[in-house]
Amino acid sequence: MQKLLSYPLxxxxxxxxxxxxxxxxxxxxxxxxLFGYQAHKKSVDIMQWFLMxxxxxxxxxxTFTNMHxxxxxxxxxxxxxxxxxxxxxxxxxxxxxxxxxxxxxxELGKGIPSVSYNLRHGGAALIDRxxxxxxxxxxxxxxxxxxxxxxxxxxxxxxxxxxxxxxxxFQTKGLEILLKKxxxxxIVPISINNxxxxxxxxxxxxxxxxxxxxxxxxxxKLSTFVDKxxxxxxxxxxxxxxxxL
Numbered sequence: 001m002q003k004l005l006s007y008p009l010x011x012x013x014x015x016x017x018x019x020x021x022x023x024x025x026x027x028x029x030x031x032x033x034l035f036g037y038q039a040h041k042k043s044v045d046i047m048q049w050f051l052m053x054x055x056x057x058x059x060x061x062x063t064f065t066n067m068h069x070x071x072x073x074x075x076x077x078x079x080x081x082x083x084x085x086x087x088x089x090x091x092x093x094x095x096x097x098x099x100x101x102x103x104x105x106x107e108l109g110k111g112i113p114s115v116s117y118n119l120r121h122g123g124a125a126l127i128d129r130x131x132x133x134x135x136x137x138x139x140x141x142x143x144x145x146x147x148x149x150x151x152x153x154x155x156x157x158x159x160x161x162x163x164x165x166x167x168x169x170f171q172t173k174g175l176e177i178l179l180k181k182x183x184x185x186x187i188v189p190i191s192i193n194n195x196x197x198x199x200x201x202x203x204x205x206x207x208x209x210x211x212x213x214x215x216x217x218x219x220x221k222l223s224t225f226v227d228k229x230x231x232x233x234x235x236x237x238x239x240x241x242x243x244x245l
Contacts, residue, residue, distance in 0.1 A: 006205035009058050013206060016054040020047060021114040028117050041099065044118050048093035055086065059209040060198065064094040066216035070188065072097050075146045075153075077178050077222070078188045079235050080214075081167050081243060082156035083195035090214060091154060091190070099151035103127060103142065103174065106134075123151065139174055143181025152188075153178055157236070165196045167243055170236045179222060179231070187220040189235055191242025215242045 024047040032040035052062055070076070076098050080087065092100050101123040109119050109126045119126060125142035127135035146153045155178060157170035179185070193213045200207040217238050225231040 002208060003201060003205065006058070006201065006208045009208055010205040013054055013057045016057055017051065018113070020050045020054060021112070024050075025113040025117060028114060028121075032117075032121050040122065041096075044122060045093065045096045047114060048089040048096070051089040052093060055198075055212075058198070058206055060086075061211045062090050062214075063211065064090060064214045064216075066094070068216060068219055070098065070216075070219055071186065073150055074186045075150045075182050075184060076100075076188050076219075077146075077175070077182060077185045078152050078154045078190060079175065079239065080154070080156055080190040081192050081239055082158050082161050083165060083192055084161055084198050086195050086198050086212065087156070087192050090212065094214065095152060099123070099149070100154045101125070101142070101146065101151055102154045103139070103156075105129065123149075125153075136177070139177045140181055143178045146178070147182045147184065153182065153185075162196055163199070165193065165243065165245055167240050170232070172232050175232065175235075176228070179228065183222065185222045187222055187231075187235060189217040189220070189238045191215045191217065191239050193242075193244050217242065 024043060027043050028040055031043040055062070078091065078095065078100060080091070088102065103125045104119050104127070106126045106128045108116060110116050118124070123145060125138050127138045129135060142153065155175055157172055157175050158168040159171045160168070162168055191214070194210050195212045197207045197210040220231070220234070
């Protein structure tokens with residue numbers, strides 16, 4: 001019965017979701033080209049709120065738990081497990097004071113209303129995973145940008161999304177580059193749960209009634225760690241400790 005109900009709700013959700021992207025595309029353009037970065041960021045933040053409301057059409061709830069006061073004057077490296085694309089806009093909304101910027105596949109930089117424009121102009125890193133000559137310099141430049149602007153880099157070290165919520169081994173090369181290029185960073189581990197349930201039936205229909213949770217763990221000051229391997233191990237174990245299967 002639940003799956004049957006999910007068909008019309010999925011159609012309505014997708015209509016709302018893509019309408020939001022189409023509407024905000026010209027809004028972003030105007031904000032960026034006429035008023036600059038801050039106006040563009042504000043438009044993107046508002047779009048994230050509307051995308052979450054689109055999720056509500058499916059009965060999706062979002063809980064973001066952060067018991068820590070995080071300094072907005074320090075660059076952040078936000079590290080999280082990855083379960084679906086629905087991890088992205090809640091992080092952008094709830095961490096908006098820190099200006100979160102994502103590492104994305106270069107293919108997403110074209111063809112998607114609002115999303116591609118924001119990736120190209122909002123400070124994200126667009127990388128070609130099959131081409132180290134492109135991806136490594138792009139990551140290094142991204143890290144330097146985050147260090148200079150005191151904004152937040154968001155990285156999903158698993159590389160690909162977990163289809164059942166079970167965490168995959170971390171691929172740490174990209175994270176290691178960020179650790180090197182953002183020496184004054186505060187590392188913020190986040191555990192994400194139940195985002196994968198949005199695709200429990202596949203791409204269509206979508207799962208309904210999901211309660212997606214985000215748990216922010218105690219931030220780690222990068223400068224207090226000398227042993228890189230110990231730091232990477234702590235980040236991974238902290239995140240995985242908050243994942244409930």
